[in-house]
Amino acid sequence: MKSKLIKILLWTLPLIVGLLSIGVGRFEVDFIVQIKILLSQIIPIEQTWTQMEETVVMNVRLPRIILAMLIGGGLSIAGAAFQGMFSNPLVSPDILGVSAGAGFGASIGILFFGNSFTMQIIALGMGMLAIGFTFLIGGVKRDMPIFMLVLAGVVTSALFQALISLVKFLADPEEKLPSITYWLMGSLGTASYSDLLTAGPLIVIGILILYVLRWRLNILSLSEEEAKSLGVSVTKLKWMVILGATLITASAVSIAGIIGWVGLIIPHIARMIVGSNNQYVLPASISIGAVYLLIIDNLSRSLTAAEIPLSILTAIIGAPFFAILLRKTGGGWG
């Protein structure tokens, strides 16, 4: 009974919070008006609202809400999948160096092309390149132990972090540097439908890959011999998980900057709720992650006139919340 309730809640909560979020923002739109505007997209309703109200709801808030949920859910399932795969609760989706790589790509993008579509493509490409680099160091041989991959990821991250610092060092301090610094802290401030079209499909594909693999992840936590005896190709599975998580993380970074903390804590919260079976942890992570980042982004765009970078809020609000959960449950999971 209880698990059924949780299941319903996990499915409906993102939808409810998403709908309520449309009413949140600096520009005041009446709740009824907001519902009318949404409905008018499907059924004809006489327009009693201003064009500006419609723009706010349809072009400013809606794409942003969808993106926040996609990225939040995506980063969380990627984190959950990695934590399952590496059998390590301290792992986050950027462990293999994707975020640092994509962040570096974005920094050069901003430096040479400004904050633009070209920048997003470079970020995405660099994220992929970083993963390739990690493989080159740690994962070429078939039977390489998995910790080699983690080490290689640490090396890659360090390298690309240094390159980011180099770009910042070279950037003009009046204009480019503040842009890069701000961007690296993560923001959905200028999220648009074109961002949704660029990154959305990739994130969805990544989520689907991980979702399909969710029950097999349990096998990965067994020893490799045991897994082989069950007839599962461990190597292939690892590749698929990494591919899915990389797609999500690199696309997320390319449109919203580096959003820390979400991919690390949400899987833990999911495990507190549904237990440690990856078959349930992964879907639950999507739902909780989507709601979490959406709420964070709502705060980011409405607390003050200035946009507050997402990474600041995910950590400042996430850390105490997580600490309380830890104290209460005594880390009772896994």
Add this chain to the structure above:
Amino acid sequence: MRNTYKYLLGSASIMLLLVGCGDSNTEVSKDLKPTAETKMIVDELDREVEIPTELNSIAMGGILPYFSTWFIATNSTEEIVGIHPNSYNAASHSILKDISPSILDAKTNFIENGEVNIEELITLNPQVYFEIASQEKTVEKLEEAGITTVALDTNTTSLNPLDTLNRWLTLTGEITGVTDRPAEIITVGEANQKMIDDTLAEADITEEDKPRVMVLQYHSDGEISVAGSNMHGNRWLNSTGGIDVAADEVDGIKAVNMEQIYNWNPDIIYITNFTETQPEDLYNNVFEGQDWSQVKAVQEKKVYKMPLGIYRWYPPSGDAPLMLKWMAQKNYPELFTYDMNEEIKDYYNRFYSYDLSDEQVEEIFNPSSEAAKY
């Protein structure tokens, strides 16, 4: 093992050689410094600095707009032997290069990635070096290296946009000994301010009548940053009867979203010279995901790019008295009916002894996007 020693010895001797070179350079520069006639001035870090009375070579670093102040205070850029690469870029995109081409002979190689390379600066050997007051460490280091350094402050708590310029003009007058020119410019600035205040008072402009204005500092597809309180834009607006919509909620420069801009819905938008965006870009709504057509200033075609004269007009440049008149007219076109074209020609003729053509005036009022780049 033996090899290691060899390496160590080799590198040690190279190091010694290098150190030796550095030292001899310093000595040379000290010898070259004129000691005959000097005077004491107090810079903006409250340091007493001994400077030569006769100046024929100066350099300036992180204090980016100061070359334009120097030019307006002395009507010459001949003395300037070195400027910051960013200043150089601004100068080479501005009208200054036509008025006083010698600015383009200034060296920029003593600044690399925003840091002063002391050895290069010593080689350049300026009599006085001007640096921004916030770089106290650099100022200290330069002083230790025997380079006479004057610190200038860009920060001001004053609401008067001409405050910084006036301070620098006064100090420059003390340094060069030529005080009448700087004093005259300060007088013109103050007169312009008074004219604006009087006109606004006469017209009985109340808070409700004032235009609500937004200053767009940095802008692109992915970033909308506005300037609020404690910024130049805020000071210009205070002096020209505009209400800064961001003043209460934004301190300094902050990124905002479109929704916030709809909420402010400004009557007028000014775009700084630090960004490539042009008014037409907003009119044509070319930015993905940003619908500017809903904003009042865009609907009424009241989006203005700030001019670029001998320097960008957004920070207090040598043209600052003109900026006051320009903005007052944009804020209240029906109250301030003077011809800016003539105003600017008169000013340039009077202070820079230069006759602007109509095309040049046009260029100053419509700076290219290129000029925003460094």
